[in-house]
Amino acid sequence: MSLLNKLFSGNILYYPGCLTKFAGKSIEENYKKILNDAGVDFIVLADLEKCCGSPVLNAGFFDDFKKLAEDNLKIFKSHSVKKIITNCPSCYKVLKKDYSGILGGSWDIEVIHFMEFALSAAESGKIRLPKYENLTVTFHDPCHLGKKSGIYEQPRKLLKMMGIELKEMNLSKTDSFCCGGGGGLQTNKTELANEVAKERLKQAEETGVLVLTSPCPLCTLHLQRNSGRIQVCEFSELLLGKIKAINNNDTAAGQMQAVKRL
Amino acid sequence: MNKKFLYEYLKKRKSALPLAEAEKLRDRLLTFKTFAIDNMxxxxxxxxxxxxxxxxxxxxxxTNIDALNIINKLIAGEKYIVKSKSNTINKVGISEIRAEVIETDTGDFLSSLAGKKDPHPVIPALSLTEAEMAAAIKKKLNVDVEPKPEKIVAFVRSYLREKIKNAKTGLTGANAVTAEGQVVILENEGNISLLSHLPDRHIVVVGVNKIVKNMSEANDVVKAAAVWGTGQDWPNYVNVISGPSKTGDIQNELVFGAHGAREVHVIFVDAGRFETARSPFKEKLYCINCGACYDCCPIYNTSGLKPKISDFEKNYSCSLCSSCTINCPVKIDWQKLTKMARNDFVKDGKISAANKKMIENVRQYGNPFGKQEEGKTLKELYCC
Structure with a gap:
């Protein structure tokens, strides 16, 4: 993009969110690679940007939340940000819904989730998705992406386009069962949060599939920490072809699959 | 967790009322409940x-104590009274009623025998096995009952019929009362029909927030309570009571107490509801007590703990997943209310250790994790 164009149209910001930045470095690298592969001219702000305020809002610190929103707006504006792409469902929901709620008309930055971007990039041929054979997974809807934002179909379409078979859990989409990680539960009531995660993983096991994927850094990390048999992979790993199915004939069911990270 | 119950409930609910119809009903309920609370x-x-x-x-x-005093005055001298399921009466305080209170809802009856506290709001005996029920019957009433659903129900039926027949007072809640003068109570078991008709006196205890305009609105409440409460398209019985039973058959002279109750007392309970109606938390009063929020709650399902807005510990025992809101027939935004209550706790200086650390990091470093060493694994996931 030429400089002149940039001046008029503004910058595209990739906003990984704090959890991805601090606890999911590889997830951040994955998403940046996909953006680069798609030829997106984007910027990152690293420590210049602040927390979106999701944990702050959820813990009840409304004044701090307003300040964060105002600070981030200033920072984004000073970098001519016109559009934000984030892989974090919580940041997505907060930037898209809560910022316009608290900042009103002065918040005019377009916010899209990486699942929306990836689907349209794949459909228009900007990115080439890997093709999987014999891989079956189950999908966990992150609460912030599904129930709070209504994004259910994009990741499912992407799975289909990659040739991955999806075995839905009994509780999915609007009926989806929380992983227990959000809303401050993981830090405030750790045991309870772990109990909920273990229950969700049991529901995943009911599908007979041993791989669970989710496009949320929190769900992924929280479920991984509580996982026994189920292998939890972040959605970007699938998008980059980093997962390989290995037929494991030793398992009792025979059909059960394991995966390895490449 | 009783997964089968949740899976079946959701399936039944969806077949009882197709999504498009359900959404229309939710919109209607939200509209008229909002009006009702604004004009309580x-x-x-x-x-x-x-x-x-x-x-x-x-x-x-x-207050709840005032309600108790009214009940106690009415039932003075009675050895026992029979009661149907009512969250409002539970809040008023059953233990303070000056007579033995016999629960007549099968689940409540069995829960009370087993000494269960804080049972499921719609299916009280959900956590009791047949064997535990039979054991409780043996222990409390010294009767041997085979631990099979039909045997237990048959015992409860015959035991309670005798009690209801001889009771002077039947105590019930109500799902709705209309401004035009009807008390509407829905049920499947038939105990409410019996205890609102057979004893001489029927006492209804109902929150002031349950008043709706007319029977058309009450009809929507009944439908929603059935669909979201138990996944039925309509309850077995809907009792509509507008006064004590009467007859004018003898020389055209009006006499009360024909076949049904001779007296009907309706106690409206404020107990802070008017104050709530004027507060930012007024949405809470739209609730029709169907229990769908708890049915679908990940916390309640895994631990039996019921998140509660006004209680500090129980409030923060919620992951804000939105399941309750998405499953609420009146579209109450429980996440918004939960966060507003958290804001009030913060203002009162009630802040958990984890949240204190999180907010200090955000204020100092602009992120909830603080200054992090490269490559160090985070133990606490403060987001999101």
């Missing part, structure tokens, strides 16, 4: 007048 005082005046015209005695209890 007017509706209360109208309901009182209408019910009194039909021969009911109507009371407004400012």
């Amino acid at each position: 005082e007017v509706y209360l005046g109208q309901a009182k007048k209408s019910l009194e015209k039909n021969g009911c005695q109507v009371y407004l209890a400012s």
Whole structure:
């Protein structure tokens, strides 16, 4: 993009969110690679940007939340940000819904989730998705992406386009069962949060599939920490072809699959 | 966790009312409940007048204790009374009623025998096995009952019929009261029909927030309570009571107490509801007590713990997943209310250790994790 164009149209910001930045470095690298592969001219702000305020809002610190929103707006504006792409469902929901709620008309930055971007990039041929054979997974809807934002179909379409078979859990989409990680539960009531995660993983096991994927850094990390048999992979790993199915004939069911990270 | 129960409930609910119809019903409920709560005082005046015209005695209890005093005065000298399921009466305080209170809802009856506290709001005995029920019957009533659903139900039926027949007072809640003067109570078991008709006196205890305009609105409440409560398209029985039973068959002279109750007392309970109606938390009052929020709650399902907005510990025992809101027939935004209550806790200086650390990091470093060493694994996931 030429400089002149940039001046008029503004910058595209990739906003990984704090959890991805601090606890999911590889997830951040994955998403940046996909953006680069798609030829997106984007910027990152690293420590210049602040927390979106999701944990702050959820813990009840409304004044701090307003300040964060105002600070981030200033920072984004000073970098001519016109559009934000984030892989974090919580940041997505907060930037898209809560910022316009608290900042009103002065918040005019377009916010899209990486699942929306990836689907349209794949459909228009900007990115080439890997093709999987014999891989079956189950999908966990992150609460912030599904129930709070209504994004259910994009990741499912992407799975289909990659040739991955999806075995839905009994509780999915609007009926989806929380992983227990959000809303401050993981830090405030750790045991309870772990109990909920273990229950969700049991529901995943009911599908007979041993791989669970989710496009949320929190769900992924929280479920991984509580996982026994189920292998939890972040959605970007699938998008980059980093997962390989290995037929494991030793398992009792025979059909059960394991995966390895490449 | 009783997964089968949740899976079946959701399936039944969806087949009881298709999604498009369900959404229309939710919109209607939200509209008229909002109006009703905004005009609670007017509706209360109208309901009182209408019910009194039909021969009911109507009371407004400012507090739960006032409600208790009214009940205790009415039932003075009675050894026991029979009661149906009611969250409002539970809040008023059953243990303070000066007579033995016999629960007649099968689940409540069995829960009370087993000494269970804080049971499921719609299916009270959900966590009891057949064997535990039979053991409780043996222990409390010294009767041997085979631990099979039909045997237990048959025992409860015959035991409670005798009790209801001889009771002087039947105590019930109500799902709705109309400003035009009808008390509407839905049920599947038939115990409410019996205890509102057979004893001489029927006492209804109902929150002032349950008043709706007319039977058309009450009809929507009944439908929603059935669909979201148990996944049925309509309950077995809907009792509509507008006054004590009466006859004019003898020389055209009006006599009360024909076949049904001779007296009907309706106690409206305020207990802070008017104050709530004027507060930012007024949405709470739209609730029709169907229990769908808990049915679908990940916390309740895994631990049995019920998140509660006004209680510090139970409030923060919620992951804000939105399941309750998405499953609420009145579209109450429980996440918004939970966060507003958290904001009030913060303002009062009530902050958990984890949240204190999180907010200090955000204020100092602009992120919830603080200064992090490269490559160090985070233990606490403060987001999101």
